[in-house]
Amino acid sequence: MSNKILNTLLYVTAVIAIAVIVVFFIKLSNVESDGKDGKAGTDLVDAEKLEGLSALTGKQGTTPGLKQDDGKDTPSVTDTDVPDATGYDVSPAPTTPTDTEDNPSGPVTPTDTPTEAPTTSTPEPTKEPDDKDSIVTVDVSRIDPTKPIVALSFDDGPSVNTASIIETLNEYGVHATFFMVGDNVKMYPERVKMVYDAGCEVGNHTVNHKDLKKLSKEEIKKEIEDNQANINAALGVTISSPVRPPYGNVNDNVREVCKHPMFNWSVDTLDWKTRNADAVFEEVKKSAKDGSIILMHDLYASTAEAVKKVVPWLIEQGYQICSIGEMFAARDVTLENGHLYNSVMNAQKYLESLNTN
Numbered sequence: 001m002s003n004k005i006l007n008t009l010l011y012v013t014a015v016i017a018i019a020v021i022v023v024f025f026i027k028l029s030n031v032e033s034d035g036k037d038g039k040a041g042t043d044l045v046d047a048e049k050l051e052g053l054s055a056l057t058g059k060q061g062t063t064p065g066l067k068q069d070d071g072k073d074t075p076s077v078t079d080t081d082v083p084d085a086t087g088y089d090v091s092p093a094p095t096t097p098t099d100t101e102d103n104p105s106g107p108v109t110p111t112d113t114p115t116e117a118p119t120t121s122t123p124e125p126t127k128e129p130d131d132k133d134s135i136v137t138v139d140v141s142r143i144d145p146t147k148p149i150v151a152l153s154f155d156d157g158p159s160v161n162t163a164s165i166i167e168t169l170n171e172y173g174v175h176a177t178f179f180m181v182g183d184n185v186k187m188y189p190e191r192v193k194m195v196y197d198a199g200c201e202v203g204n205h206t207v208n209h210k211d212l213k214k215l216s217k218e219e220i221k222k223e224i225e226d227n228q229a230n231i232n233a234a235l236g237v238t239i240s241s242p243v244r245p246p247y248g249n250v251n252d253n254v255r256e257v258c259k260h261p262m263f264n265w266s267v268d269t270l271d272w273k274t275r276n277a278d279a280v281f282e283e284v285k286k287s288a289k290d291g292s293i294i295l296m297h298d299l300y301a302s303t304a305e306a307v308k309k310v311v312p313w314l315i316e317q318g319y320q321i322c323s324i325g326e327m328f329a330a331r332d333v334t335l336e337n338g339h340l341y342n343s344v345m346n347a348q349k350y351l352e353s354l355n356t357n
């Protein structure tokens with residue numbers, strides 16, 4: 001009889017010993033994999049193992065607490081990540097469930113729900129105005145329409161000199177319009193983006209810089225819309241750019257086909273001809289007026305140098321410097337697609353003539 005009991009005891013002890021060894025090796029293999037996976041993942045796995053073991057031994061639930069009590073080192077974040085004596089990660093025990101439990105327990109948590117509600121509902125109405133057929137939505141809050149304004153415009157880029165001009169504009173916190181040409185848009189998409197990201201206006205100067213007066217309606221349309229597509233591709237967003245016809249040339253076909261407002265200039269700096277920063281500066285000093293659109297080209301280093309003089313001088317004279325879109329919006333001129341503007345003053349005269357007729 002006593003032998004039988006002894007045998008049973010030995011048998012039970014052997015089974016428990018085997019079970020402990022098996023569990024130990026299972027854990028060992030798990031710990032090895034911890035090194036490769038992210039911490040969040042291993043914590044989850046360990047938590048599951050922990051629960052499984054507690055079901056087997058019936059005492060695992062107390063282990064995390066015991067470990068911290070026994071340990072002489074104060075528990076830190078790294079401590080909890082290190083497996084304890086049994087090879088189990090202690091950290092999963094408290095974790096986040098308490099956070100989620102807290103919220104339901106509190107009957108009303110007004111701070112959570114109101115913040116979510118507006119964010120889901122507001123984007124819808126704000127997106128609609130973007131679909132309107134207009135030039136890029138402009139923020140004119142920083143412009144005082146009662147004070148002098150000039151718009152700077154740069155044609156035929158972007159080029160290697162565009163960055164320097166943007167740098168100067170950023171330095172003084174002012175904007176400009178860049179009328180870009182197809183090949184350069186395709187070649188330097190990051191410069192198109194740089195102009196846009198600086199808060200400047202990305203204008204459309206057609207794909208091939210041809211005299212639009214000499215083209216068919218279909219060709220005109222293609223010159224304008226293909227370049228708009230190139231600009232949008234470079235920006236990764238859809239905008240409707242103002243158009244500057246090459247050489248400033250338009251006819252009835254261009255007016256009919258162009259689905260954007262068109263802008264020429266009222267001050268020609270002749271920067272392309274002189275290639276001289278001082279000459280460009282003198283031209284601006286001589287000709288700039290309230291409402292002027294100043295023409296330059298961001299192709300030339302001399303123009304980039306001129307901008308460093310032109311911008312501070314204009315500011316000293318009391319001018320607010322902005323993009324064409326900003327200037328016309330600040331002066332509350334409603335732009336017409338297919339109409340050619342060359343200054344705010346002329347635009348206002350044009351509108352007056354419409355009203356009197």
Ligand SMILES: [Zn+2]
Nearest residue numbers: 155156246247
């Ligand atoms: Zn041009």
